[in-house]
Amino acid sequence: MLAKRKAPALLASAVVLAAGFSAAGPTPHAEAAIPATIPLELKNSSGRAGQVYIYTIGTELSTGRQGWADANGTFHAWPAGANPPSPAPDASIAGPANGQSKTIRMPKFSGRVYFSYGQKLVFKLAPGGLVQPAVQNPSDPNRNILFNWTEYTLNDSGLWINSTQVDMFSAPYAVGVRPPTGAIKTTGHLKAGGYNGFYNALRGQPGGWANLIQTRPDGTVLRALAPGHGIEAGALPAAVMNDYVNRVWSKYATSTLTVTPFANEPNNKYFGRVSGNVMNFTNSSGAVVTSFQKPDSDSVFGCYKLLDAPNDRVRGPISRTLCAGFNRSTLLTNANQPDASSANFYKDAVTNHYSRKIHAQMANGKAYGFAFDDVGAHESLVHDGNPQQAYITLDPFS
Template sequence: MFSRRSFLGGLSAAALSAPLLGSAPTALAGRRTATVPLPLTIVNRSGQFDNSSIWVYVVGVNLDTGEQSRVTPDGQLVPVSLDDNGSDGFADYAIPLQSSGDTTLNLPSMSGRIYFALGDKLKFKVVTGGDGKPALQYPAGWVDSDPSHSVLHDTVEFTLKADGMYCNTTMVDMFSVPLSIRLRGAQDQTTGTIPAGGRERILSGVAEHPDFAGLRQQDLRVIAPGHGLDLGAFPNTYYDSYIDQVWSKYQGTQLRVNTGDGRVFTGQVSGDTFLFDGGVQPIGRPSTRDVLFCDGALAAPNDGVTGPVAAILGAGFNRSILHNIADQPGTDPSAFYQHEITNHYAKVMHANTEDGKAYGFAFDDVAGFASYIQDGAPSSITVTLTPW
């Protein structure tokens, strides 16, 4: 029903550990074997930047050793080191594109991110983590004080293992650069494609809603409302009246949550707590921030019980369908985002992708609406910077 990709939420500017990526579903595991290393082709169709103005970074975790690592231009997976920081204090892990045409790299087995920087390089920094080992600070471009704030950049997330490739485009933190993924193997799948002109439609569409207007950072990006809330650019009580409406409804009505594995959990509100049967831990009344980050009261432990229920509640709040649909998860996208209090950021993202799928919030994969694809026998992946 949902993947552990959902648990990522968002990295803080001071994150000292790699993101939780690629603990994705393994429904295809054991059927075939993935091609490792996997050919990765970068295609520049942006129409705004030539190849010489674009840099790629592949960073993440070595699945065998747990070390935070980066990929070299020749496809080697190398642990990050404090010695990688240059005289400016930052580690230059940039991989340039070919001077013209497409660029092909090799992805080793790992869990991580493919960053794209346009017009200037990103500022990664190796620091000492809480465990005393080298750790990588990732860009947090939505923060004004972050050294990469002024750089146009975006990312694709992936995990490549022997049992397959799991990958997605993401707007969980922000949206800046239109990217599309094509994954070929047992199937030929594409996701994340934004039609030409869609970038400006997204930036303008988010900003036209008064409460969301502060999420646009000039022509650089729009940031997720949770980050906007933390920066004082989004009201921290935005969802409160909707949460009250949901709480009021389920004081006298039962909510049924189907986790997609043959189990249905039934819950009802008592005071400030949503109580479910079947061993689900009590779920407290969430705050606006909890809804936007799918965290706090809506945090989803990887326990197979409370986790799936919390994820479905998080999706229901963001899509604003909990107040009128007592059987969750909702699966009709025409019913999503219709309440006046809703996640307009996610709504605009979905409205501007060719397949209607996007990762607009952390549990957007509930019921299969995320820009996520997987293949148990991948032969190649192509990431395209699509026309603006």
């Protein structure tokens, strides 16, 4: 699933691309204000020699069909898949050489733009759709390829495009959008030295966090897995967040956690109290509106399973807030959530150190270090309702 949350579709090598994408904006307007495609400029400032390959894949919003787009933005539906998965058509576009730029067309998709260095990515088709890279699986054919992706939605309400580390931290890049007037909006750039700074910081973090780093047999650093995938791969202890979760459960057995999930609705509050293994949330009338079992570490990092967040007006928004509070370790220090100040984040010894170290290396402090890093607008996302052009910059590794 193309979503910022860790979805079941991203958990194994046979990953099926499903419809839907969490960076989507409001429901499209009845009358299209955005053309069928907009230009996407890819600038290669990576400093790396060798061919770069680009892929635009996703769901065509007008039809719901899954497929890929060529350099002109023309949609091509995937053919039927097989079991075992069959090779997908070659959707690659030759990218720009180092120091050069290339402009392609971006269609109205909910999807991703992948880019890989030196080798083409391996995509296959299962009966349910596209099989995407899942490099937490050591047998995945893309395991030793250096690659990354951006997520985007382009619809009649505009463009939403982000730089994401929800699944992994890898080849550095930034995204941008040019509005009709004013400066280009951009996000995702690392600080000077931030790429190596992140890996060095992760190597220095006790408790198995260094095991998230994946290298090629020749020693080349490829990526760091997000901690949920690290648990899945056996690289990070499954109980890594348990101590913090247990302390949260203990605190709110005798006190109340207040969640105000919508900044523009300050009177819409929910109140959480723990009873045994369950945290029950009531509304202002005292009625129980939803309940959560005590989450395990994987549920916390992925914001799913025991912290599932449906697209509704109650459970989903509460779960998003809880997920952010667990990953940022603010639930013990602030009984009113969400905590708005990044100065309060990641202060506990038990926290999402992966996300903490990514944010510390971002030029503007913003990132998608976990699924709901957008709670409080701390995410690396740009949006414009009338985009004239999109940008992806492949940044230097040094």
